[in-house]
Amino acid sequence: MDDLRYSxxxxxxxxxxxxxLDRAFASRMLDAAExxxxxxxxxxTAYAESLTAVDNVSQLEGGLIRELQKTHDLxxxxxxxxxxxxxxxxxxxxxxxxxxxxSKITGVPxxxxxxxxxxxxxxxxxxxxxxxxYRFVPxxxxxxxLEALAExxxxxALYVISYTCDRxxxxxxxxxxxxxxxxxxxxxxxxxxxMANIKAFVRVKxxxxxxxxxxxxxxxxxxxxELDFFLPLMDEDTSLFLSRLRDGECERHIIAHGFGSxxxxxxFWRLExxxxxxxxxxxxxxxxxxxSIAPLIYYLLRKEAEAKLIRTVVRCKLSGMxxxxxxxRLRYLYV
Amino acid sequence: MEGLTIALIGAAFGFLxxxxxxxxxxxxxxxxxxxxxxxxxxxxxSMLILQALPGTQGFYxxxxxxxxxNIVLGGGKMPTPQQGxxxxxxxxPIGIVGFLSAIFQGKVCVAGCSxxxxxxxxxxxxxxxxxxxxxxxxxxxxxxxxLLLRVQQAVQG
Numbered sequence: 447m448d449d450l451r452y453s454x455x456x457x458x459x460x461x462x463x464x465x466x467l468d469r470a471f472a473s474r475m476l477d478a479a480e481x482x483x484x485x486x487x488x489x490x491t492a493y494a495e496s497l498t499a500v501d502n503v504s505q506l507e508g509g510l511i512r513e514l515q516k517t518h519d520l521x522x523x524x525x526x527x528x529x530x531x532x533x534x535x536x537x538x539x540x541x542x543x544x545x546x547x548x549s550k551i552t553g554v555p556x557x558x559x560x561x562x563x564x565x566x567x568x569x570x571x572x573x574x575x576x577x578x579x580y581r582f583v584p585x586x587x588x589x590x591x592l593e594a595l596a597e598x599x600x601x602x603a604l605y606v607i608s609y610t611c612d613r614x615x616x617x618x619x620x621x622x623x624x625x626x627x628x629x630x631x632x633x634x635x636x637x638x639x640x641m642a643n644i645k646a647f648v649r650v651k652x653x654x655x656x657x658x659x660x661x662x663x664x665x666x667x668x669x670x671x672e673l674d675f676f677l678p679l680m681d682e683d684t685s686l687f688l689s690r691l692r693d694g695e696c697e698r699h700i701i702a703h704g705f706g707s708x709x710x711x712x713x714f715w716r717l718e719x720x721x722x723x724x725x726x727x728x729x730x731x732x733x734x735x736x737x738s739i740a741p742l743i744y745y746l747l748r749k750e751a752e753a754k755l756i757r758t759v760v761r762c763k764l765s766g767m768x769x770x771x772x773x774x775r776l777r778y779l780y781v
Numbered sequence: 782m783e784g785l786t787i788a789l790i791g792a793a794f795g796f797l798x799x800x801x802x803x804x805x806x807x808x809x810x811x812x813x814x815x816x817x818x819x820x821x822x823x824x825x826x827s828m829l830i831l832q833a834l835p836g837t838q839g840f841y842x843x844x845x846x847x848x849x850x851n852i853v854l855g856g857g858k859m860p861t862p863q864q865g866x867x868x869x870x871x872x873x874p875i876g877i878v879g880f881l882s883a884i885f886q887g888k889v890c891v892a893g894c895s896x897x898x899x900x901x902x903x904x905x906x907x908x909x910x911x912x913x914x915x916x917x918x919x920x921x922x923x924x925x926x927x928l929l930l931r932v933q934q935a936v937q938g
Contacts, residue, residue, distance in 0.1 A: 453809045453891050457816030461824075461898035524816075736813075736891055 448737035451526035456736050458524060459745045465492040466745075467752050475756070476772060481763040488756070503760055510753045514563055517749045525742055530626050533619050534746060536586070538564035539571070540615035543587055546575040547594055547607050590614040606663070612642065613666050620668040630732065630740050634725065639669035641700060641721045645714055647676050648684060648705075700724050719775065726751060785853050787865030792849035795872030795925065799842025799879030806835025806887025813894035820898075827897050827904045834911045835887040838879035841922040845875045848926060852933045860936045867935070871928035878921030886914040 471491070478484050481503045488497055488509075496513040500506055518535050525531040538561050549556035562568055566584060574580055578595075580588035594610040616639050623631040646664035654660040658680050665673050679687045704717030729744035755776055762772035814828030849868055853860055860868065893907030 448888065450805075450809050453812035454816040457813035457891065457894045457898060458819050459816075460895035461817045461820035464899055734892075736895060737888070 449526070450737055452737050452739065452742075455521075455524040455526065456738075456741045459521075459741055462492075462520075463745055463748070466748050467491060467755070472755060472759075472776065475759045476769055478759075478763065481760050484756070484760060484763075503764070506756070506760060510756060511562055514749060514753055517746060518563060521742055521746060525739065527626060527628070527739060529622070530628055530631060530739060531742060531746075532565060533622055533631070534743070535563060535565050536619070537615060538562075539566050539584075539587060540590060540611050540618075542566075542568060542571060543575070543591055544594075544607060544611040546572055547591065547598075547611070548604060550575055551598065551604060551607070586614075586618050590618075609646075609664050616642070616666045616668055628739060630735075630738060630743065634728075634743065636669055637725065637728075638721075639666050640671060641717070642666055643669055643671060643676070644701075645717055647679075647687070649714070651680060651684060651687075715775065722747075722751060722754070782862065782865075784860035784862045784865035787862060788849055788853045788860050788868040791865070791869030791872045792846045794869075795849075795876035795879075796839075796842035796846040798876035799845075799883065800839040802880035802883030803836045803839035803842075806838070806883035806885075806890070807832055809887045810835055810890035810894065813891040817894050817898040824897060824901065827901070828894055830904070831890040831893045831897070831907060831911065834890055834908070834915065835883045837915060838875075838883040838886075838918045841875050841918060842879050844922065845872055845925045845929070848929050852929060852936055856937045858936055858938065860932075864932060864936050867932045868929065871925055871932055874921040874924040874928070875918075879918055882914050882918040882921070886911055886918075889914055 471487070474487060475484050478487065485497065485500065485503065485506070488494075493509065493513055496516065497506075497509040500509040521531050522528055522535070542560050542564055545556045545559035548554075549559070560568060564571075566587060571583065571587065574583045574587075575591065580591055583591075590611055593614060594607045597606045597610045598604075600606075616635065620632070620635050620639070623635050643664075643666055646666075647661060650657040650660040650664060658677055661676060661680070662673070665676065667673075679690065682690075700717065700720045702720075703723070704714075704720035726744075726747055729740060729747055732738075732740035733744045735741065758775050759772060762775065810832040814824075814832045817824050817828055849872065852868065889911045890907075893904075893911060896907050897904050
Protein backbone atom coordinates (compact mmCIF):
# COMPACT_ATOMS: atom_id res chain seq x y z
CA MET A 447 0.00 0.00 0.00
CA ASP A 448 1.34 3.41 -0.98
CA ASP A 449 2.21 5.69 1.93
CA LEU A 450 1.54 9.17 0.53
CA ARG A 451 3.24 10.82 3.52
CA TYR A 452 6.59 10.03 1.88
CA SER A 453 6.02 12.30 -1.17
CA UNK A 454 8.00 15.23 0.21
CA UNK A 455 10.85 13.28 1.78
CA UNK A 456 11.44 10.99 -1.20
CA UNK A 457 11.36 13.84 -3.74
CA UNK A 458 13.82 15.85 -1.65
CA UNK A 459 16.15 12.89 -1.30
CA UNK A 460 15.90 12.19 -5.04
CA UNK A 461 16.95 15.79 -5.69
CA UNK A 462 19.88 15.32 -3.29
CA UNK A 463 20.90 12.00 -4.81
CA UNK A 464 22.19 13.85 -7.89
CA UNK A 465 25.06 15.03 -5.66
CA UNK A 466 26.16 11.53 -4.60
CA LEU A 467 29.63 10.45 -5.62
CA ASP A 468 29.70 8.26 -8.71
CA ARG A 469 32.09 5.73 -10.20
CA ALA A 470 33.90 8.37 -12.22
CA PHE A 471 34.69 10.22 -8.99
CA ALA A 472 35.84 6.99 -7.31
CA SER A 473 38.13 6.42 -10.27
CA ARG A 474 39.55 9.94 -9.95
CA MET A 475 40.27 9.30 -6.26
CA LEU A 476 42.05 6.07 -7.14
CA ASP A 477 44.16 7.94 -9.70
CA ALA A 478 45.29 10.51 -7.12
CA ALA A 479 49.05 10.43 -6.69
CA GLU A 480 48.97 11.25 -2.96
CA UNK A 481 46.30 10.78 -0.27
CA UNK A 482 46.34 14.55 0.29
CA UNK A 483 45.21 15.09 -3.34
CA UNK A 484 41.85 13.59 -2.41
CA UNK A 485 40.90 16.50 -0.13
CA UNK A 486 40.67 19.15 -2.91
CA UNK A 487 38.65 16.67 -4.99
CA UNK A 488 36.15 16.21 -2.14
CA UNK A 489 35.89 19.98 -1.73
CA UNK A 490 34.36 20.14 -5.23
CA THR A 491 31.49 17.90 -4.10
CA ALA A 492 28.67 17.96 -1.54
CA TYR A 493 31.34 17.28 1.11
CA ALA A 494 32.70 20.83 0.83
CA GLU A 495 30.73 22.16 3.82
CA SER A 496 31.61 19.21 6.08
CA LEU A 497 35.31 19.53 5.23
CA THR A 498 35.70 23.24 6.03
CA ALA A 499 37.57 22.47 9.27
CA VAL A 500 39.67 19.71 7.70
CA ASP A 501 43.23 20.78 6.83
CA ASN A 502 44.88 17.44 6.16
CA VAL A 503 44.07 13.78 5.55
CA SER A 504 44.49 12.85 9.21
CA GLN A 505 41.44 15.01 10.03
CA LEU A 506 39.34 13.54 7.23
CA GLU A 507 37.47 11.14 9.51
CA GLY A 508 35.93 14.09 11.38
CA GLY A 509 34.67 15.53 8.08
CA LEU A 510 33.15 12.21 7.04
CA ILE A 511 31.38 11.90 10.40
CA ARG A 512 30.03 15.47 10.06
CA GLU A 513 28.65 14.61 6.61
CA LEU A 514 26.95 11.50 7.98
CA GLN A 515 25.59 13.54 10.90
CA LYS A 516 24.06 15.95 8.38
CA THR A 517 22.50 13.04 6.50
CA HIS A 518 21.02 11.50 9.65
CA ASP A 519 19.75 14.90 10.81
CA LEU A 520 18.06 15.55 7.48
CA UNK A 521 16.47 12.12 7.28
CA UNK A 522 15.33 12.40 10.89
CA UNK A 523 13.72 15.75 10.11
CA UNK A 524 11.90 14.82 6.89
CA UNK A 525 11.04 11.13 7.33
CA UNK A 526 7.37 10.66 8.34
CA UNK A 527 8.35 7.62 10.46
CA UNK A 528 10.96 9.34 12.61
CA UNK A 529 11.27 6.49 15.08
CA UNK A 530 11.88 4.01 12.28
CA UNK A 531 14.61 6.02 10.54
CA UNK A 532 16.03 6.81 13.99
CA UNK A 533 16.78 3.10 14.45
CA UNK A 534 19.61 3.47 11.95
CA UNK A 535 21.16 6.04 14.25
CA UNK A 536 20.67 3.98 17.38
CA UNK A 537 23.08 1.38 15.98
CA UNK A 538 25.83 3.85 16.92
CA UNK A 539 24.59 4.07 20.54
CA UNK A 540 25.19 0.34 20.86
CA UNK A 541 28.54 0.62 19.09
CA UNK A 542 29.69 3.44 21.39
CA UNK A 543 28.49 1.61 24.48
CA UNK A 544 30.45 -1.46 23.40
CA UNK A 545 33.63 0.61 22.86
CA UNK A 546 33.25 2.38 26.21
CA UNK A 547 32.61 -0.82 28.16
CA UNK A 548 35.69 -2.44 26.61
CA SER A 549 37.73 0.66 27.33
CA LYS A 550 36.60 0.69 30.96
CA ILE A 551 37.55 -2.96 31.41
CA THR A 552 40.91 -2.80 29.62
CA GLY A 553 41.86 0.73 30.63
CA VAL A 554 42.76 1.55 27.00
CA PRO A 555 41.36 4.92 25.83
CA UNK A 556 38.39 4.59 23.46
CA UNK A 557 38.59 7.90 21.57
CA UNK A 558 39.30 6.34 18.15
CA UNK A 559 36.52 3.78 18.45
CA UNK A 560 33.75 6.27 19.26
CA UNK A 561 31.47 7.38 16.43
CA UNK A 562 29.54 10.53 17.21
CA UNK A 563 26.44 9.58 15.20
CA UNK A 564 24.26 8.08 17.91
CA UNK A 565 21.10 9.52 19.42
CA UNK A 566 22.50 9.69 22.94
CA UNK A 567 25.16 12.17 24.05
CA UNK A 568 28.68 10.75 24.04
CA UNK A 569 29.58 12.70 27.19
CA UNK A 570 26.61 11.44 29.18
CA UNK A 571 27.10 7.89 27.98
CA UNK A 572 30.77 8.05 28.89
CA UNK A 573 30.09 9.27 32.42
CA UNK A 574 27.35 6.65 32.88
CA UNK A 575 29.74 3.88 31.84
CA UNK A 576 32.59 5.27 33.95
CA UNK A 577 30.48 5.47 37.10
CA UNK A 578 28.31 2.41 36.26
CA UNK A 579 25.33 4.70 36.87
CA TYR A 580 22.74 3.75 34.30
CA ARG A 581 19.70 5.08 36.09
CA PHE A 582 19.20 8.09 33.83
CA VAL A 583 20.29 6.69 30.48
CA PRO A 584 17.71 5.30 28.03
CA UNK A 585 16.47 1.85 28.93
CA UNK A 586 17.87 0.10 25.82
CA UNK A 587 21.35 1.33 26.77
CA UNK A 588 21.12 0.56 30.47
CA UNK A 589 19.74 -2.94 29.92
CA UNK A 590 22.44 -3.72 27.36
CA UNK A 591 25.21 -2.39 29.59
CA LEU A 592 24.04 -4.31 32.65
CA GLU A 593 23.58 -7.52 30.65
CA ALA A 594 27.03 -7.18 29.03
CA LEU A 595 28.73 -6.52 32.38
CA ALA A 596 26.93 -9.47 34.02
CA GLU A 597 28.01 -11.78 31.18
CA UNK A 598 31.54 -10.44 31.36
CA UNK A 599 31.76 -11.08 35.11
CA UNK A 600 30.77 -14.69 34.50
CA UNK A 601 33.07 -15.37 31.52
CA UNK A 602 35.90 -12.92 32.24
CA ALA A 603 36.50 -12.58 28.47
CA LEU A 604 36.38 -9.32 26.53
CA TYR A 605 34.64 -10.75 23.47
CA VAL A 606 31.57 -11.33 25.64
CA ILE A 607 31.00 -7.57 25.67
CA SER A 608 30.94 -7.51 21.84
CA TYR A 609 28.48 -10.29 21.29
CA THR A 610 26.18 -9.24 24.13
CA CYS A 611 25.98 -5.68 22.76
CA ASP A 612 25.49 -6.91 19.18
CA ARG A 613 22.76 -9.35 20.17
CA UNK A 614 21.06 -6.71 22.27
CA UNK A 615 21.24 -4.20 19.40
CA UNK A 616 19.66 -6.51 16.82
CA UNK A 617 17.00 -7.61 19.30
CA UNK A 618 16.10 -3.98 19.95
CA UNK A 619 16.18 -2.95 16.28
CA UNK A 620 14.13 -5.94 15.18
CA UNK A 621 11.53 -5.48 17.92
CA UNK A 622 11.04 -1.87 16.86
CA UNK A 623 10.91 -2.70 13.14
CA UNK A 624 8.26 -5.34 13.90
CA UNK A 625 6.34 -2.82 16.01
CA UNK A 626 6.14 -0.51 12.98
CA UNK A 627 5.25 -3.45 10.71
CA UNK A 628 7.57 -2.10 8.05
CA UNK A 629 8.47 -5.01 5.78
CA UNK A 630 11.35 -3.16 4.10
CA UNK A 631 13.16 -2.48 7.37
CA UNK A 632 12.32 -5.91 8.81
CA UNK A 633 13.80 -7.64 5.73
CA UNK A 634 16.92 -5.46 5.88
CA UNK A 635 17.54 -6.20 9.56
CA UNK A 636 16.82 -9.90 9.00
CA UNK A 637 19.43 -10.00 6.23
CA UNK A 638 21.97 -8.34 8.51
CA UNK A 639 21.21 -10.83 11.29
CA UNK A 640 21.54 -13.76 8.85
CA MET A 641 24.93 -12.51 7.73
CA ALA A 642 26.10 -11.90 11.30
CA ASN A 643 25.09 -15.45 12.23
CA ILE A 644 26.74 -17.00 9.17
CA LYS A 645 29.93 -15.06 9.84
CA ALA A 646 29.90 -16.06 13.52
CA PHE A 647 29.26 -19.68 12.58
CA VAL A 648 32.19 -19.84 10.15
CA ARG A 649 34.41 -18.02 12.64
CA VAL A 650 33.72 -20.34 15.59
CA LYS A 651 33.88 -23.41 13.36
CA UNK A 652 37.29 -22.44 12.03
CA UNK A 653 38.87 -20.87 15.08
CA UNK A 654 37.13 -22.07 18.27
CA UNK A 655 38.03 -25.14 20.30
CA UNK A 656 34.44 -25.54 21.48
CA UNK A 657 32.50 -24.25 18.46
CA UNK A 658 29.01 -25.35 19.46
CA UNK A 659 29.28 -23.77 22.89
CA UNK A 660 30.79 -20.58 21.47
CA UNK A 661 28.15 -20.29 18.76
CA UNK A 662 25.36 -20.48 21.34
CA UNK A 663 26.75 -17.19 22.72
CA UNK A 664 27.27 -15.53 19.35
CA UNK A 665 23.95 -16.54 17.81
CA UNK A 666 21.54 -13.62 17.25
CA UNK A 667 17.83 -14.55 17.19
CA UNK A 668 15.50 -12.89 14.68
CA UNK A 669 17.00 -14.10 11.40
CA UNK A 670 15.74 -16.71 8.97
CA UNK A 671 17.94 -19.46 10.45
CA GLU A 672 17.34 -20.71 13.97
CA LEU A 673 20.00 -22.05 16.31
CA ASP A 674 18.75 -25.59 15.59
CA PHE A 675 19.70 -25.12 11.94
CA PHE A 676 23.32 -24.31 12.70
CA LEU A 677 24.22 -26.69 15.52
CA PRO A 678 23.84 -30.01 13.64
CA LEU A 679 26.07 -28.56 10.86
CA MET A 680 28.93 -27.82 13.22
CA ASP A 681 30.83 -30.98 12.27
CA GLU A 682 30.38 -30.56 8.52
CA ASP A 683 33.00 -29.08 6.22
CA THR A 684 32.64 -25.28 5.84
CA SER A 685 32.09 -25.48 2.07
CA LEU A 686 29.31 -28.06 2.61
CA PHE A 687 27.67 -25.79 5.17
CA LEU A 688 27.82 -22.85 2.77
CA SER A 689 26.17 -24.89 0.02
CA ARG A 690 23.27 -25.66 2.37
CA LEU A 691 22.59 -21.96 2.80
CA ARG A 692 22.22 -21.25 -0.90
CA ASP A 693 18.44 -21.11 -0.88
CA GLY A 694 17.68 -17.42 -0.63
CA GLU A 695 18.76 -14.74 -3.10
CA CYS A 696 20.60 -12.87 -0.36
CA GLU A 697 22.62 -15.85 0.83
CA ARG A 698 23.34 -17.04 -2.72
CA HIS A 699 24.87 -13.71 -3.71
CA ILE A 700 26.76 -13.05 -0.51
CA ILE A 701 28.10 -16.56 -0.10
CA ALA A 702 29.26 -16.66 -3.73
CA HIS A 703 31.12 -13.37 -3.46
CA GLY A 704 31.96 -13.32 0.23
CA PHE A 705 33.33 -16.83 0.60
CA GLY A 706 34.46 -17.36 -2.99
CA SER A 707 38.10 -17.01 -1.97
CA UNK A 708 37.72 -18.16 1.64
CA UNK A 709 40.41 -20.82 1.38
CA UNK A 710 42.98 -18.28 0.11
CA UNK A 711 43.19 -16.04 3.17
CA UNK A 712 40.32 -17.10 5.52
CA UNK A 713 39.37 -13.45 5.88
CA PHE A 714 35.92 -11.89 6.35
CA TRP A 715 36.42 -8.60 4.56
CA ARG A 716 35.05 -10.00 1.29
CA LEU A 717 31.93 -11.14 3.14
CA GLU A 718 31.40 -7.63 4.49
CA UNK A 719 31.89 -6.06 1.06
CA UNK A 720 29.53 -8.64 -0.48
CA UNK A 721 26.92 -7.96 2.22
CA UNK A 722 27.10 -4.20 1.72
CA UNK A 723 26.94 -4.62 -2.05
CA UNK A 724 23.93 -6.88 -1.82
CA UNK A 725 22.06 -4.53 0.51
CA UNK A 726 22.90 -1.56 -1.72
CA UNK A 727 21.81 -3.49 -4.80
CA UNK A 728 18.50 -4.52 -3.14
CA UNK A 729 17.73 -0.93 -2.21
CA UNK A 730 18.86 0.29 -5.62
CA UNK A 731 16.12 -1.94 -7.04
CA UNK A 732 13.61 -0.53 -4.55
CA UNK A 733 14.49 3.14 -5.09
CA UNK A 734 11.47 3.49 -7.42
CA UNK A 735 9.07 2.82 -4.54
CA UNK A 736 8.33 6.51 -4.17
CA UNK A 737 5.74 6.10 -1.43
CA SER A 738 7.84 4.11 1.01
CA ILE A 739 10.90 4.47 3.24
CA ALA A 740 13.08 2.53 0.73
CA PRO A 741 14.56 5.54 -1.18
CA LEU A 742 15.46 7.18 2.15
CA ILE A 743 17.26 4.07 3.38
CA TYR A 744 18.96 3.74 -0.01
CA TYR A 745 20.26 7.30 0.29
CA LEU A 746 21.53 6.65 3.82
CA LEU A 747 23.24 3.43 2.75
CA ARG A 748 24.81 5.24 -0.21
CA LYS A 749 26.18 7.95 2.08
CA GLU A 750 27.57 5.31 4.45
CA ALA A 751 29.08 3.47 1.47
CA GLU A 752 30.64 6.74 0.28
CA ALA A 753 32.27 7.27 3.66
CA LYS A 754 33.64 3.72 3.59
CA LEU A 755 34.84 4.25 0.03
CA ILE A 756 36.71 7.46 0.85
CA ARG A 757 38.17 5.92 4.01
CA THR A 758 39.31 2.80 2.13
CA VAL A 759 40.94 4.75 -0.71
CA VAL A 760 42.80 7.02 1.70
CA ARG A 761 43.98 4.14 3.92
CA CYS A 762 45.06 2.04 0.95
CA LYS A 763 46.97 4.99 -0.48
CA LEU A 764 48.62 5.66 2.87
CA SER A 765 49.73 2.05 3.10
CA GLY A 766 50.97 2.07 -0.50
CA MET A 767 48.56 -0.60 -1.72
CA UNK A 768 48.25 -1.21 -5.47
CA UNK A 769 45.18 0.10 -7.31
CA UNK A 770 43.84 -3.37 -8.18
CA UNK A 771 43.93 -4.44 -4.54
CA UNK A 772 42.26 -1.22 -3.44
CA UNK A 773 39.51 -1.63 -6.03
CA UNK A 774 38.74 -5.09 -4.72
CA ARG A 775 38.07 -3.61 -1.31
CA LEU A 776 35.81 -0.86 -2.50
CA ARG A 777 32.10 -0.86 -2.05
CA TYR A 778 30.38 -0.86 -5.37
CA LEU A 779 28.68 2.46 -6.10
CA TYR A 780 25.31 2.27 -7.81
CA VAL A 781 24.23 5.37 -9.67
CA MET B 782 -37.92 13.38 -2.96
CA GLU B 783 -38.39 15.94 -5.73
CA GLY B 784 -36.54 15.60 -9.06
CA LEU B 785 -34.76 18.93 -8.48
CA THR B 786 -33.34 17.78 -5.13
CA ILE B 787 -32.16 14.44 -6.54
CA ALA B 788 -30.51 16.18 -9.52
CA LEU B 789 -28.68 18.67 -7.30
CA ILE B 790 -27.45 15.91 -4.99
CA GLY B 791 -26.07 14.08 -8.07
CA ALA B 792 -24.36 17.22 -9.37
CA ALA B 793 -22.95 18.00 -5.94
CA PHE B 794 -21.49 14.51 -5.53
CA GLY B 795 -20.07 14.55 -9.06
CA PHE B 796 -18.22 17.77 -8.28
CA LEU B 797 -17.34 16.74 -4.73
CA UNK B 798 -15.63 13.48 -5.76
CA UNK B 799 -13.71 15.04 -8.67
CA UNK B 800 -12.59 17.99 -6.54
CA UNK B 801 -11.61 15.71 -3.65
CA UNK B 802 -9.48 13.62 -6.01
CA UNK B 803 -7.85 16.79 -7.33
CA UNK B 804 -7.15 18.03 -3.82
CA UNK B 805 -5.40 14.75 -2.97
CA UNK B 806 -3.55 14.62 -6.30
CA UNK B 807 -2.31 18.20 -6.21
CA UNK B 808 -1.52 17.76 -2.51
CA UNK B 809 0.87 14.86 -2.98
CA UNK B 810 2.38 16.33 -6.16
CA UNK B 811 2.82 19.65 -4.32
CA UNK B 812 4.63 17.93 -1.44
CA UNK B 813 6.97 16.25 -3.90
CA UNK B 814 7.50 19.54 -5.74
CA UNK B 815 8.25 21.29 -2.48
CA UNK B 816 10.79 18.59 -1.62
CA UNK B 817 12.60 19.13 -4.92
CA UNK B 818 12.46 22.95 -4.71
CA UNK B 819 13.93 22.76 -1.15
CA UNK B 820 17.12 21.44 -2.69
CA UNK B 821 16.96 23.03 -6.13
CA UNK B 822 14.91 26.27 -6.27
CA UNK B 823 15.49 26.54 -10.04
CA UNK B 824 13.05 23.66 -10.57
CA UNK B 825 10.08 25.71 -9.27
CA UNK B 826 8.31 26.21 -12.63
CA SER B 827 8.62 22.55 -13.63
CA MET B 828 7.29 21.48 -10.24
CA LEU B 829 4.39 23.94 -10.44
CA ILE B 830 3.33 22.57 -13.84
CA LEU B 831 3.48 19.01 -12.52
CA GLN B 832 1.53 19.95 -9.40
CA ALA B 833 -1.22 21.71 -11.36
CA LEU B 834 -2.01 18.75 -13.64
CA PRO B 835 -4.11 16.70 -11.17
CA GLY B 836 -6.15 19.85 -10.49
CA THR B 837 -8.04 19.68 -13.80
CA GLN B 838 -10.44 16.98 -12.60
CA GLY B 839 -11.90 19.42 -10.09
CA PHE B 840 -12.60 21.87 -12.93
CA TYR B 841 -14.26 19.10 -14.94
CA UNK B 842 -16.50 18.35 -11.97
CA UNK B 843 -17.34 22.04 -11.74
CA UNK B 844 -18.25 22.16 -15.46
CA UNK B 845 -20.61 19.20 -14.92
CA UNK B 846 -22.14 20.95 -11.88
CA UNK B 847 -22.82 24.13 -13.89
CA UNK B 848 -24.31 22.06 -16.69
CA UNK B 849 -26.75 20.38 -14.29
CA UNK B 850 -27.73 23.75 -12.78
CA ASN B 851 -28.39 24.99 -16.29
CA ILE B 852 -30.64 21.95 -16.97
CA VAL B 853 -32.67 22.14 -13.77
CA LEU B 854 -32.86 25.89 -13.26
CA GLY B 855 -32.20 27.28 -16.74
CA GLY B 856 -35.53 26.31 -18.34
CA GLY B 857 -39.08 26.67 -17.16
CA LYS B 858 -39.60 22.99 -16.37
CA MET B 859 -38.47 21.05 -13.30
CA PRO B 860 -37.10 17.49 -13.71
CA THR B 861 -39.24 14.58 -12.56
CA PRO B 862 -37.80 12.23 -9.87
CA GLN B 863 -36.93 9.77 -12.65
CA GLN B 864 -35.06 12.49 -14.57
CA GLY B 865 -33.37 13.50 -11.32
CA UNK B 866 -31.97 9.97 -10.97
CA UNK B 867 -30.88 10.08 -14.62
CA UNK B 868 -28.86 13.22 -13.79
CA UNK B 869 -27.30 11.45 -10.77
CA UNK B 870 -26.10 8.58 -12.97
CA UNK B 871 -24.98 11.01 -15.70
CA UNK B 872 -22.73 12.74 -13.14
CA UNK B 873 -21.19 9.44 -12.00
CA PRO B 874 -18.51 9.19 -14.76
CA ILE B 875 -16.83 12.49 -13.96
CA GLY B 876 -17.28 11.96 -10.20
CA ILE B 877 -15.79 8.48 -10.01
CA VAL B 878 -13.30 8.65 -12.88
CA GLY B 879 -12.28 12.16 -11.84
CA PHE B 880 -11.68 11.08 -8.23
CA LEU B 881 -9.53 8.06 -9.09
CA SER B 882 -7.70 9.58 -12.05
CA ALA B 883 -6.72 12.68 -10.04
CA ILE B 884 -5.12 10.52 -7.33
CA PHE B 885 -3.29 8.32 -9.83
CA GLN B 886 -2.24 11.37 -11.83
CA GLY B 887 -0.91 12.87 -8.61
CA LYS B 888 1.22 9.76 -8.09
CA VAL B 889 2.50 9.95 -11.67
CA CYS B 890 3.35 13.61 -11.07
CA VAL B 891 5.24 12.71 -7.87
CA ALA B 892 7.30 10.28 -9.95
CA GLY B 893 7.71 13.05 -12.53
CA CYS B 894 8.99 15.44 -9.85
CA SER B 895 11.69 12.93 -8.87
CA UNK B 896 12.51 12.30 -12.52
CA UNK B 897 12.92 16.02 -13.26
CA UNK B 898 14.94 16.48 -10.07
CA UNK B 899 17.42 13.87 -11.27
CA UNK B 900 17.32 14.78 -14.98
CA UNK B 901 16.14 18.36 -15.50
CA UNK B 902 15.71 17.94 -19.26
CA UNK B 903 12.95 15.36 -18.92
CA UNK B 904 9.99 17.57 -18.02
CA UNK B 905 8.38 16.82 -21.40
CA UNK B 906 8.29 13.07 -20.89
CA UNK B 907 7.10 13.50 -17.27
CA UNK B 908 4.20 15.62 -18.58
CA UNK B 909 3.30 13.07 -21.24
CA UNK B 910 3.08 10.29 -18.63
CA UNK B 911 0.73 12.46 -16.58
CA UNK B 912 -1.35 13.52 -19.59
CA UNK B 913 -2.07 9.87 -20.49
CA UNK B 914 -3.93 9.62 -17.16
CA UNK B 915 -5.69 12.91 -17.96
CA UNK B 916 -7.19 11.31 -21.09
CA UNK B 917 -9.51 9.22 -18.94
CA UNK B 918 -10.65 12.18 -16.89
CA UNK B 919 -11.49 13.96 -20.17
CA UNK B 920 -13.41 10.88 -21.33
CA UNK B 921 -15.28 10.90 -18.01
CA UNK B 922 -16.26 14.54 -18.54
CA UNK B 923 -17.30 13.95 -22.16
CA UNK B 924 -19.42 10.95 -21.11
CA UNK B 925 -21.10 13.01 -18.39
CA UNK B 926 -21.83 15.88 -20.80
CA UNK B 927 -23.27 13.56 -23.49
CA LEU B 928 -25.53 11.90 -20.91
CA LEU B 929 -26.60 15.27 -19.48
CA LEU B 930 -27.43 16.56 -22.98
CA ARG B 931 -29.81 13.64 -23.44
CA VAL B 932 -31.40 14.33 -20.06
CA GLN B 933 -31.65 18.05 -20.91
CA GLN B 934 -33.59 17.23 -24.08
CA ALA B 935 -35.99 15.09 -22.03
CA VAL B 936 -36.42 17.74 -19.30
CA GLN B 937 -36.93 20.66 -21.68
CA GLY B 938 -39.24 18.46 -23.72
